[in-house]
Every structure is written in structure tokens, then in C-alpha cells.
Amino acid sequence: xxxxxxxxLFSIRVRMLGAIGVVLLLLGIVGGAGxxxxxRQSAVSHEFVGHAFEETLTLSRLRVxxxxxxxxxxxxxxxxxxPEQMSLANLQWEKARExxxxxxxxxxxxxxxxxxxxxxxxxKRLNDYVAAVEPVVAQIKSGGYDSATVANxxxxxAHDQYAALLVDMQKIQSIIMQEAASLQKEEAYxxxxxxxxxxxxxxxxxxxxxxxxxxxxxxxxQPLDQAQRVATAIMQGDLTQKISTVGRDELTxxxxxxxxMQSALVRIVGEVRSSTxxxxxxxxxxxxxxxxxxxxxxxxxxxxxxTASSLEQINGTVRQSADAARQASAMAVANAEVAxxxxxxxxxxxxxxxxxxxxxKKISDIIGVIDGIAF
Numbered sequence: 001x002x003x004x005x006x007x008x009l010f011s012i013r014v015r016m017l018g019a020i021g022v023v024l025l026l027l028g029i030v031g032g033a034g035x036x037x038x039x040r041q042s043a044v045s046h047e048f049v050g051h052a053f054e055e056t057l058t059l060s061r062l063r064v065x066x067x068x069x070x071x072x073x074x075x076x077x078x079x080x081x082x083p084e085q086m087s088l089a090n091l092q093w094e095k096a097r098e099x100x101x102x103x104x105x106x107x108x109x110x111x112x113x114x115x116x117x118x119x120x121x122x123x124k125r126l127n128d129y130v131a132a133v134e135p136v137v138a139q140i141k142s143g144g145y146d147s148a149t150v151a152n153x154x155x156x157x158a159h160d161q162y163a164a165l166l167v168d169m170q171k172i173q174s175i176i177m178q179e180a181a182s183l184q185k186e187e188a189y190x191x192x193x194x195x196x197x198x199x200x201x202x203x204x205x206x207x208x209x210x211x212x213x214x215x216x217x218x219x220x221x222q223p224l225d226q227a228q229r230v231a232t233a234i235m236q237g238d239l240t241q242k243i244s245t246v247g248r249d250e251l252t253x254x255x256x257x258x259x260x261m262q263s264a265l266v267r268i269v270g271e272v273r274s275s276t277x278x279x280x281x282x283x284x285x286x287x288x289x290x291x292x293x294x295x296x297x298x299x300x301x302x303x304x305x306x307t308a309s310s311l312e313q314i315n316g317t318v319r320q321s322a323d324a325a326r327q328a329s330a331m332a333v334a335n336a337e338v339a340x341x342x343x344x345x346x347x348x349x350x351x352x353x354x355x356x357x358x359x360x361k362k363i364s365d366i367i368g369v370i371d372g373i374a375f
Contacts, residue, residue, distance in 0.1 A: 003211070003215040004210070004215050004218055004219045004222075007215060007216055007219045007247075008219055008246050008247025008248070008249050008252065009247050010247075010248075010252075011248070011249045011250060012220065012249055012250050012251070015216055015219075017248075019212065019213070019216065022208060022209070022212065023209065023277065026204065026208060026209065027205075027207040029201045029204065030201040030202060030205060032201075033197040033198045033200075033201045035193070036095045036194070036197070037190060037191070037193065037194025037195075037197065037198065038080060038194070039050060040193075040194070041187060041190050041191060041194065041204060053180075055107055055115070055172075055176050055179075056176055056180075058103050058106050058107045058175060059107070059169070059172055059176060061099075061103050062100060062103040062104065062107070062169070062312055063169060065099035065100040065103055066090070066096075066100055066162075066166070066169070067098050067349070068096040068099070069093055069096035069097055069100060070162060071090040072089050072090075072093035072096055073093055073133060073155070073158070075089035075092070075093075076089040076090050076093060076137060076140060077140070077148050077152045077155070078148060079152050080140055080145070080147070080148040080151055081148075083141070086140060086141065087141075088139055090141075093133075093137075097126075097130060100126060101123075101126070102142065104119055104122060104123055104126070107119055107172075108120075111142075113175075113179075114175050114179075115171075115172050115175040115176065118168050118171045118172050118175065119172065121168055122165060122168040122169075122172075125159075125161050125164050125165050125168065126165060128159050128161045129161035129162055129165065132155070132157040132158035132161060133155065133158045136154045136155050136158070136210075139151070139154070162362070177272055216307065219247075219249075219251075220251065221254060223249065223252070223254070226243075226255065227251070227254055227258060229241070230243055230255075230258050230262070234258075234261070234262060235375055239262055239265055239266045239269065241262065243255055243258055243259040243262065245259070269314065283337035305369060311326070
């Protein structure tokens with residue numbers, strides 16, 4: 001997998017910071033997709049509430065106002081013979097007409113759309129309706145008609161305009177329903193698009209996060225496992241492990257350090273082995289020297305025994321010389337010549353004893369040296 005060597009070119013710290021940045025970026029994409037969809041749905045909902053629903057309410061009020069206007073118109077005809085009631089009905093009719101004008105003006109506010117043309121037509125028909133009603137009302141007030149039936153017949157043109165107003169109302173209602181249906185379709189489309197983009201963002205996040213996280217995990221765990229195996233092998237005395245280093249991260253530095261430690265241990269073991277061989281050779285030489293020293297010591301002991309035997313012989317000779325000296329001294333009394341010769345003999349004996357004493361001292365020194373060497 002080419003992703004792991006690429007990741008190993010960066011330190012673990014950089015990779016972790018990069019992972020955090022990628023996750024935050026993907027969260028921003030997912031959140032942005034959600035916010036985009038929510039904002040569009042909110043705009044559609046706002047348009048539905050602020051336009052279609054509001055126009056539906058206004059249309060409902062307009063329908064009520066038109067119905068009131070028609071009802072008060074009939075009341076004016078019915079109250080033909082009661083001027084007071086007729087005037088009251090006329091006043092109510094005027095209020096209803098003003099309410100109709102107000103609702104039409106309210107619906108025409110905002111952006112121009114398809115129903116505005118119908119509203120303009122309604123406004124014209126309403127004016128025609130009022131123009132047809134007002135002369136009849138004036139005649140009713142002045143008693144110009146013989147009966148309410150005649151007055152109602154004279155309102156025929158006004159009734160035609162009112163019927164046309166109701167038709168226009170139906171047109172506006174149809175337009176509003178179409179707009180509402182269109183907004184519902186748009187909202188459904190936006191909802192589908194939002195779900196789609198949200199799913200795409202989630203899939204993109206999964207496609208980026210999951211492989212990169214697994215690769216990052218492997219790029220950390222595999223070198224750690226290798227380091228553990230190498231350390232265990234070194235602990236068990238195996239210094240032949242092959243250590244591979246890839247990348248420039250902290251784990252590469254760790255494996256490089258382990259490789260250096262293994263090489264140093266190999267060098268130290270080699271030096272110790274060489275030193276051990278040298279010590280073995282020196283020990284053999286020391287053993288040989290000890291054997292030679294033992295042989296020389298035995299020879300020295302034998303020489304000492306011979307020297308001691310010689311000293312015994314010398315001591316016997318000295319004793320014999322002393323006896324001879326005593327005999328010579330006795331004989332000196334008897335014979336001067338013999339005494340003189342005996343004195344010479346004694347002098348020679350004394351000189352010989354001095355030499356023997358001197359030789360004994362040398363032998364003692366030799367024995368001391370031998371004892372120092374032997375012990």
C-alpha cells in the first residue's frame with residue numbers, strides 16, 4: 001500500500017494534526033451540506049408561509065368581505081320600505097366594500113406574480129360593480145322604485161359583475177393552490193437534494209477518514225511490532241535481526257536507534273570474545289611459567305639440600321680442624337717448631353672458616369631469594 005510509505009515521510013505529530021484538520025474539513029462539508037439544505041428549505045417554507053399561506057388567509061378574508069358586501073346589498077333592497085334600516089345596511093355595505101379594496105391592495109403587495117393580473121381585473125370588476133350599485137342605492141333612498149323587486153331587478157348588471165368577481169376569486173384560489181403545490185414540490189426536491197448531498201458528504205468522509213485512519217494505524221503499529229520483536233530478540237541474545245527503516249518519522253528514528261544498539265552490541269561482544277581469547281592465551285602462558293617456576297624451585301631445593309650436605313661436611317671439617325688445633329696447641333708446648341707450624345696451620349684454618357662463613361651468608365641469601373620466588 002503506497003499510502004503508508006507516504007505517511008511515514010511525516011512525523012506522527014504532523015499526521016495527527018493533519019487527521020484533525022481533515023476531520024474538521026469533512027465535518028465542515030457535512031455540516032455545510034446540512035446547513036445549505038436547511039437554508040433552502042427554510043427559504044421555501046418562508047415563501048410558503050409568507051406568500052402562499054398569507055395569500056390564502058387574505059383570499060379568505062376577501063371572500064368574507066365580498067360575501068358581506070353582497071349580503072348588505074340584499075339588506076338594502078329588503079329594507080326598501082324602511083329608510084333607517086336601509087341606511088344602516090348601506091353603511092355596512094360601504095364598510096364591506098372598503099374591506100374588499102383593502103384586501104385586494106394587500107394581496108397585490110410584494111413581488112408581481114400571476115395572481116396580480118387577476119387582482120387587477122378584480123379591482124376593475126369591483127369598480128364596475130360599485131358603479132352599478134350606487135345609482136340603484138340612490139334611487140332606493142329617494143324612493144324612485146315602486147318596490148324592492150324592481151330595485152333588485154335594476155341590480156342585475158351589478159350581480160353580473162359580482163358573479164365575475166367570484167369567478168376571479170376562484171382563479172386566484174387556483175393560482176394560490178398551484179403556487180403552494182409548486183412550493184411543496186420544490187421543498188420535496190430540496191429535501192431530496194439535501195439528503196443526497198448529505199449522503200455524498202458522509203460517504204466522502206467515510207472514504208477519506210476510514211482508509212487514512214487504517215493506514216495511519218498500520219504505519220504506527222507495524223513499526224512498533226517490529227521494534228518489540230527486535231528488542232525481544234536482542235534480550236534473548238539474538239543479534240542477527242534485520243532492521244528496516246522507512247520514512248522520517250519518530251518510529252524510523254526508534255528503529256534506527258535499535259539498529260545502532262544492535263551494531264554496538266555486536267561490536268562489544270566481538271571485543272569481549274577477542275579479550276577472552278587473549279586471556280586464555282595469557283592464562284596458558286602463566287600456567288607454563290608456573291610449571292617452569294615449579295621446576296626451578298625443585299632444582300633450587302635440590303641445590304639447597306646439596307649445599308646443606310656440603311655445610312655438614314664443612315662443619316665436620318671445622319670440628320676436625322678445631323681438634324687438630326687443640327692437639328697442635330698441646331704439641332706447641334712441647335715443640336716450638338711444631339708450634340710454629342701448628343700456628344700456620346691454625347691461621348690457614350681460620351682463613352678457611354672465614355671463607356666458609358662468607359659462603360654460608362651467600363647461600364642464605366640464595367635461599368631467601370628462592371623462598372621469595374617459591375612462596
